Amino acid sequence: MSTVPSSSHDAELTQEKIRAIRRKIERRNSVFSDKRFLDSLFLPSSVIGREKQTESILEFVMSVRDGLVVPFVSVYGRSGSGKSTVVKFVCQNLSDLAEYTFVNLRKSRTVFGCASLILSELGGETPHQGAGINRVIEGIEKKITTALDLSKKNLFVLVLDEYDAIFSDSRGKPSDFVYKLLTLEEEMRERGLFLCVIGISNNALSQYELDDRVKSRMGSSEVFFEPYSKDDVLGIISDRAKKAFAVKIEKEVLEYCATLSSDDHGDARRALDLLRVAGEMCDGKKITVQNIDSAQQKITKDRISIIVSSSSYHSRVLIAAICSNALSSGHPWTSTSEIHKKYLKTISSDKKPLSYRRIVDLLVEIENSGLVESRTISRGRYGYGNEYKLRTSPDLIGPIVSEEWWNSQVDLKVRRDAVEDLKKQIETRSKNNPFRSVYKNMMKADALMKKYGK
Ligand SMILES: Nc1ncnc2c1ncn2[C@@H]1O[C@H](COP(=O)(O)OP(=O)(O)OP(=O)(O)O)[C@@H](O)[C@H]1O
Ligand SMILES: [Mg+2]
Incomplete structure (x- = not known):
């Protein structure tokens, strides 16, 4: 059984090679x-369509004229539907009414990281990790109020693009973070200043897990961007x-x-x-x-x-196992236990296999990367189990994991199919003519099976 190698060696990149690549591009x-x-x-100088969404966002923000602004507007919709573009465009055209800062939180992995990023985009100094989130929130408040004092405006729009990054931090408390932002908004309001957070994500804020104390303060100010x-x-x-x-x-x-x-x-x-x-x-x-x-x-x-290249070795072996199962069975779906079995066969002998539980976690990570999708199936009295399917053809993904390994898998499949074909032929022929070709064909199949170890 061929295994996925634990490392690959690339050819050396010399100065001469770089010069050759430059000449080719020129x-x-x-x-x-x-x-x-x-x-x-x-950012285009004009946005096509999206008038309804633009009007909704403007209505939420411009309610400052009546003395009250919603604290959080949730802008949501599928990717590439113009959310970031439209919100940025609207903010740029609000400069007479509000100060604003646009922060993309995708770059952060933790709640603390998100808060620090907001502070640094506001022009504050990034605090060290031990500073605690409250210090960062205080810093954010100071920066926002100073900006409003200087500009003599009373509204600050804080756009948090891809804010769902805060929900991927399992140890931090995303709900707490949103709560702190809402408290900040309330404190500012007591001083006659307004803060409107516009959160952009693929899902509405109400679809994420939040404490009731947060939900009740949020209201439901949502703007949906339907797919184009x-x-x-x-x-x-x-x-x-x-x-x-x-x-x-x-x-x-x-x-x-x-x-x-x-x-x-x-x-x-x-x-x-x-x-x-x-x-x-x-x-x-x-x-x-x-x-x-x-x-x-x-x-x-x-x-x-x-x-694939940013995945750990074990994740790559799992991706390889799913590809290999799809190739050998000709069926797209493969169960967690089948993947586990293949994983154990495919892992390099110099690596220690991970536990079944860890593999289940890694499969969730692989699904989040968008490479596979999953479904839950009932297995009768054995309860429910998961099955996984590649979103793209295994022929495309397999060679990316390891070209040499994938070629060996394809080769094995061709040989196995040949043996199966021959077995079928023998069965049909021996039915039609029981005395003539049976012995000859059986010997042929036997020799082939011995050769390819099936
Ligand atoms: N209505 C539009 N008019 C002009 N350009 C647009 C429009 N909608 C989207 N685009 C362009 O399409 C690209 C993707 O749009 P955008 O980044 O705003 O999508 P998104 O909804 O924020 O996606 P994601 O959820 O992946 O962040 C951008 O280059 C943007 O300029
Ligand atoms: Mg976007």
Whole structure:
């Protein structure tokens, strides 16, 4: 049985190699006039559509004119639906009414990290780990009130993009953190100042686990961004394509891009990425539908490579086990116990296998990375169990885990299928002609099975 190697050796990267790569890039022709327009972090000077959501956000914020602002607005919807773009755009156009700071919390792993990040984005000094979260919250309050004093405004909008990062900290207390922000808002209100936190995430705040004391203070100020339709995506990318490319992009190509980016849910970011990568791959020639297909493949492969290479050795073996089970059974779903069995066979002999419990935890992590999906199935009197399925073909993921290992798996599968085929042939032939070919074919199958160890 071939195992997943515990390390791989890359060829040396010399100065000469770097020079050669530079020459190769310089020789490439470019179709872009300004590639920034295809960068997903680029804030467009105009936003297409989303008027309803813009109006809702503005209504929440502008209620400051009536003397009361909701403390927390939850902006939610699927990825690439324009949430970050629209909120940023709205904030930029509120400068006469409010001060604001936009913080993306995805970079933080803990509640303390999130609080520190907010403070540093507000211009405060990052406290050391032992400082305690209350000190950080005090720092945030000081920065916000100073900013309002200086600008002579009474409203501060604090945008916390991807704030769900706080819920991935199992040891910190996300509920406590939200509670502290709400208390801060109340203290400011007593001094005639207002704070409105706009939290952006894929799910509404009410869907996360929060204490009742927090829920009751939050109210339910939600703004939902429904996924874009194919036509919406087409509108967005057509506008960007005109600015980003030096050449005209055929309507058919843009439509294909919009279709691919809307098969699950309309995702403008995916469509822009497809166009950018296709532009990089077309070598200065006209972008075609085939370029978009290749771009789609490259993006998927790159995403998987990043997930796999940043995974621990044991997670990689688990991913390998799921790939291998899918290949050998021809069935996409595989149970936790089947994965565990294959994991034990696939792990390198110089590594100590993890416990079953730890493997169950790692499978949850792999699912969170987006590589696999799970379902719960009933096993009758044995209760319920989980099954896992790869979101992409095992042929794509297997070689990324280890090319050599995957080739050995494919080879084994081909041989096993050949033996199975032969066994079936023998059965059919011996039925039709019991005296002639039975002995000969049995000998053939026997020899093959001995050779390939089945
Ligand atoms: N209505 C729009 N008009 C112009 N560009 C848009 C619009 N909606 C989205 N985009 C562009 O699509 C890309 C993705 O949008 P954005 O980052 O706002 O999505 P998101 O909803 O915040 O996604 P995620 O949940 O993954 O963070 C950005 O490059 C943005 O400029
Ligand atoms: Mg976003």
